[in-house]
Amino acid sequence: MNFELTEDQKMIRDMVRDFARKHVAPGVLERDQNGTFPRDLINQLGELGLMGMVYPEEYGGSAADTVSYALAIEELARYDASLAITVASHTSLGTGHLAMYGSDELKKKYLPDMVSGKRLAGWGLTETGSGSDASGMKTTAILDGDHWVINGSKIFITQGTEGEVFVILANTDKAKGAKGVSAFLLEKGMPGFSHGPKMHKLGLRSSDTAELVFENVRVPKSHLIGHKDLGFIQSMKVLEGGRIGIGALAVGIARGSLEDSVQYVQQRSQFGGPIANQQALRFMLADMWVQLEASRDLVLRAAVLKDAGKPYNKEAAMAKLYSSEAAMKICHQGIQLHGGYGYMEEYHVERYYRDVKLCEIGEGTSEIQRMVIARELLKA
Amino acid sequence: MKIYVCCKQVPDVAMTIQIKDGKFISEGMNYVLNAYDASCVEEALVLKEKYGAEVTLVLIGDEAGKEALRKGLAMGADNAFHISDPALNNLGSQAAAKVLQAFFKGRDFDFILTGKQAQDSDMGLAGGILSGLLNLPYVTNAVGLDVQDKMIVVKRQGDEGVEVLHMPMPSLITCSNDMNDPRIPSLKGIMASKKKPMEQVSLTDLGLSADEVLKESQKSSLKSFGLPPARKAGAKIEGDAQTLVATLMEKLTKEAKVL
Ligand SMILES: Cc1cc2nc3c(=O)[nH]c(=O)nc-3n(C[C@H](O)[C@H](O)[C@H](O)COP(=O)(O)OP(=O)(O)OC[C@H]3O[C@@H](n4cnc5c(N)ncnc54)[C@H](O)[C@@H]3O)c2cc1C
Numbered sequence: 001m002n003f004e005l006t007e008d009q010k011m012i013r014d015m016v017r018d019f020a021r022k023h024v025a026p027g028v029l030e031r032d033q034n035g036t037f038p039r040d041l042i043n044q045l046g047e048l049g050l051m052g053m054v055y056p057e058e059y060g061g062s063a064a065d066t067v068s069y070a071l072a073i074e075e076l077a078r079y080d081a082s083l084a085i086t087v088a089s090h091t092s093l094g095t096g097h098l099a100m101y102g103s104d105e106l107k108k109k110y111l112p113d114m115v116s117g118k119r120l121a122g123w124g125l126t127e128t129g130s131g132s133d134a135s136g137m138k139t140t141a142i143l144d145g146d147h148w149v150i151n152g153s154k155i156f157i158t159q160g161t162e163g164e165v166f167v168i169l170a171n172t173d174k175a176k177g178a179k180g181v182s183a184f185l186l187e188k189g190m191p192g193f194s195h196g197p198k199m200h201k202l203g204l205r206s207s208d209t210a211e212l213v214f215e216n217v218r219v220p221k222s223h224l225i226g227h228k229d230l231g232f233i234q235s236m237k238v239l240e241g242g243r244i245g246i247g248a249l250a251v252g253i254a255r256g257s258l259e260d261s262v263q264y265v266q267q268r269s270q271f272g273g274p275i276a277n278q279q280a281l282r283f284m285l286a287d288m289w290v291q292l293e294a295s296r297d298l299v300l301r302a303a304v305l306k307d308a309g310k311p312y313n314k315e316a317a318m319a320k321l322y323s324s325e326a327a328m329k330i331c332h333q334g335i336q337l338h339g340g341y342g343y344m345e346e347y348h349v350e351r352y353y354r355d356v357k358l359c360e361i362g363e364g365t366s367e368i369q370r371m372v373i374a375r376e377l378l379k380a
Numbered sequence: 381m382k383i384y385v386c387c388k389q390v391p392d393v394a395m396t397i398q399i400k401d402g403k404f405i406s407e408g409m410n411y412v413l414n415a416y417d418a419s420c421v422e423e424a425l426v427l428k429e430k431y432g433a434e435v436t437l438v439l440i441g442d443e444a445g446k447e448a449l450r451k452g453l454a455m456g457a458d459n460a461f462h463i464s465d466p467a468l469n470n471l472g473s474q475a476a477a478k479v480l481q482a483f484f485k486g487r488d489f490d491f492i493l494t495g496k497q498a499q500d501s502d503m504g505l506a507g508g509i510l511s512g513l514l515n516l517p518y519v520t521n522a523v524g525l526d527v528q529d530k531m532i533v534v535k536r537q538g539d540e541g542v543e544v545l546h547m548p549m550p551s552l553i554t555c556s557n558d559m560n561d562p563r564i565p566s567l568k569g570i571m572a573s574k575k576k577p578m579e580q581v582s583l584t585d586l587g588l589s590a591d592e593v594l595k596e597s598q599k600s601s602l603k604s605f606g607l608p609p610a611r612k613a614g615a616k617i618e619g620d621a622q623t624l625v626a627t628l629m630e631k632l633t634k635e636a637k638v639l
Pocket residue numbers: 089122123124125126130131132133155156157158159201204209358361362363364365366367368
């Protein structure tokens with residue numbers, strides 16, 4: 001058993017940390033307040049090779065391992081969770097689905113620009129009527145000559161307005177339910193493909209979430225990703241990897257709350273001395289730290305398994321479930337430790353609290369993670 | 381063009397420095413590339429991109445030094461030499477310069493860059509001593525570099541302003557971290573740095589003995605470390621405007637005696 005990061009992993013973590021401190025941290029409050037999408041930061045991340053780091057060199061990636069990827073997401077989320085979710089969803093959902101199941105032709109055409117961050121990717125599974133039970137989707141794709149004709153809509157799609165390449169799931173054989181779903185690659189600008197306005201959210205405000213609408217969108221036959229009717233199974237695999245990213249996101253946000261709190265309690269003085277002297281608060285901080293470390297270990301364990309090519313489904317679910325719930329508590333305590341100041345926007349901890357909630361919802365709610373975990377536990 | 385950058389690994393100044401009984405506690409410290417040296421690497425890389433050059437890093441140090449070298453390679457330097465030997469731990473400036481002199485003997489280069497000082501000891505001696513030992517023209521505190529007509533154009537920060545000097549090749553230049561903002565290595569740079577040559581050099585390779593180094597080291601060595609005294613708490617004056625002004629005047633004239 002070895003808990004040491006490799007030299008590469010440390011270098012990548014330090015590099016992202018350096019970038020995040022220098023370029024991401026300044027301006028995060030304004031971006032959150034105004035909901036400004038940080039296209040310039042994404043370009044910089046692209047130049048550093050962080051918009052598709054895990055993908056092969058032939059597509060412009062660096063074939064970095066999942067551990068490095070999780071560390072990178074944590075470092076970004078430490079300062080700006082909106083940016084981190086943008087990178088994570090772009091990398092592991094849209095780009096990931098294409099990289100894992102797309103034909104060579106599609107990958108050659110689209111992946112390089114996605115991996116470089118030039119074109120952002122979105123991924124559409126959720127619909128207004130089908131969230132946790134994604135198999136109940138209504139969007140349809142019907143073959144008409146050389147094209148698939150897509151009709152329907154998707155909701156809460158990250159990169160919905162800024163994205164240029166989308167992987168969307170649609171029914172190709174309604175009678176077969178989840179076994180009749182297929183994945184398609186769509187490009188912004190295809191006739192009939194539109195999006196709603198940016199949605200207003202509790203947190204992650206400078207990330208981009210919107211509805212996608214498909215009205216007789218004609219998609220070339222070659223844009224079917226992988227085999228027909230296997231889209232749902234593909235999606236479950238895509239989400240499995242994505243959960244490591246959401247776990248890392250929760251760890252990063254929680255670390256922000258803890259680090260800020262540690263600093264604050266030493267500066268803030270009440271009853272004749274720093275509030276850090278109060279045992280009640282010291283115990284709170286100790287609990288926060290333990291939960292943070294346990295979360296990170298779970299996330300990295302799932303990443304190590306994935307890198308080793310071993311099954312990691314339950315580990316990823318556990319990592320996502322535990323770290324997002326722990327992060328909720330940590331961010332909640334972070335505000336408590338800051339008192340009234342923590343309730344104000346300038347102190348960041350209220351932003352962490354708003355941002356972190358998504359971790360319990362996106363890419364499978366906590367309840368869904370528990371279902372996955374219990375299913376593994378109870379299987380014959 | 382062939383540019384050498386002499387670098388050092390230093391404790392990460394973002395971490396809390398601990399000192400016990402006059403000794404620096406290195407356990408648990410992260411070691412990073414000296415910020416002044418990082419500026420040298422950056423400047424060398426800018427010149428490489430402009431005119432073409434080979435950028436070589438040289439570092440005296442233990443295993444932690446390798447990470448600093450890899451950082452420089454990840455930024456874009458071409459190759460590195462890691463001079464390492466148990467006798468080279470806690471080296472004084474004089475001894476470091478002596479070791480580097482031996483390293484540079486018989487080597488061809490256009491100029492040597494080195495940080496104007498190291499962030500850990502802030503001595504700022506090694507560069508100057510090395511230029512003396514190598515008998516090289518020497519300029520300190522560079523804030524800008526360029527090459528024109530086979531001369532190195534150095535902007536240096538002087539006391540009164542920026543001076544521009546034209547130096548012949550080869551020369552030795554020590555650099556300020558005000559010169560540039562060192563690039564953050566890209567992921568590709570990090571991955572590529574593994575494959576770049578990093579040559580191990582021992583004292584024997586340099587024709588030096590541990591005794592010789594020790595003798596040199598004693599010419600200038602660090603005896604002990606201490607933390608700066610804690611700042612005393614300031615005095616807080618309270619009351620209405622009249623009292624505030626009166627007390628302040630009293631303190632400024634009688635206690636501080638500045639009025
Ligand atoms: C900011 C943001 C970004 C998103 N980005 C994307 C994206 O890029 N692409 C995409 O496809 N989707 C995206 N989503 C959608 C997200 O994945 C869904 O919101 C999520 O899966 C939950 O679905 P739902 O909202 O329909 O909730 P529902 O499924 O309606 O759930 C409501 C509640 O019921 C619970 N519940 C449901 N079924 C069960 C059950 N069987 N047992 C116990 N409890 C149950 C849920 O856990 C939850 O508490 C995003 C959502 C948000 C908020």
